[in-house]
Amino acid sequence: MRTIAENLREVEDRIARAAEKSGRRVEEIRLVAVTKTQSVEAIREAVAAGAREVGENYVQEAEAKLPALAGEPVVRHFIGHLQKNKSGKAVALFDLVQTVDSAELAQALGRRALGVNKLLDVLIEVNISGEASKFGVAPERALDLAAEIAAVPGIRLQGLMGIGPLAPGDEAAAGNSFRRLASLYQRLPREHREVLSMGMTGDFETAIAEGSTMLRIGTGIFGARRSS
Secondary structure (H helix, E strand, O other): OOOHHHHHHHHHHHHHHHHHHOOOOHHHOEEEEEOOOOOHHHHHHHHHOOOOEEEEOOHHHHHHHHHHHOOOOOEEEEOOOOOHHHHHHHHHHOOEEEEEOOHHHHHHHHHHHHHOOOOEEEEEEEOOOOOOOOOOEOHHHHHHHHHHHHOOOOEEEEEEEEOOOOOOOOHHHHHHHHHHHHHHHHOOOHHHOOEEEOOOOOOHHHHHHOOOOEEEEOHHHHOOOOOO
């Protein structure tokens, strides 16, 4: 059975090869290890192997695990659907919230961040696949929402996030979705073009080809998810 460290090395090698194939520098691409359902011990193993950014999907789960990583040199991302009533906890736990999909949520996060003298980085989640099961703002609304969010005190808009279609192995469908998000990203004002978060275990090489600067990979690093 492969170790987490071995899996991480393999993922990093694949990222490097995909970047080279696309004529990009691997240094442009950040890797977020998605730790949903993983134990603190597994997360620590990943961090010891070189993971420097971790992503959690649920505030309650993060509350139970992230304090154990206090002092570790990691950036903490929230990558799940966030309810406004959890905004205070999200501000306390995370450095970057990737899934802002409304001005109301942005305002709630901004108020909470100002209350603790923090500037919270955020991304706008865009529903690039059009699937009803997914959250995120509609693509045609994304740029207007970006303008609204950019004006909210306490938060800093850094870019966009999207999830590819639920069609494993359909590289063309994934490519089309990622291309659409990359096009929206390029239309943001320069000061908000720091992060284009797209690509997961099953489609990250396609995402790199379309310009992703941040990948969210869980299974590729940790193996199959543990039972909740």
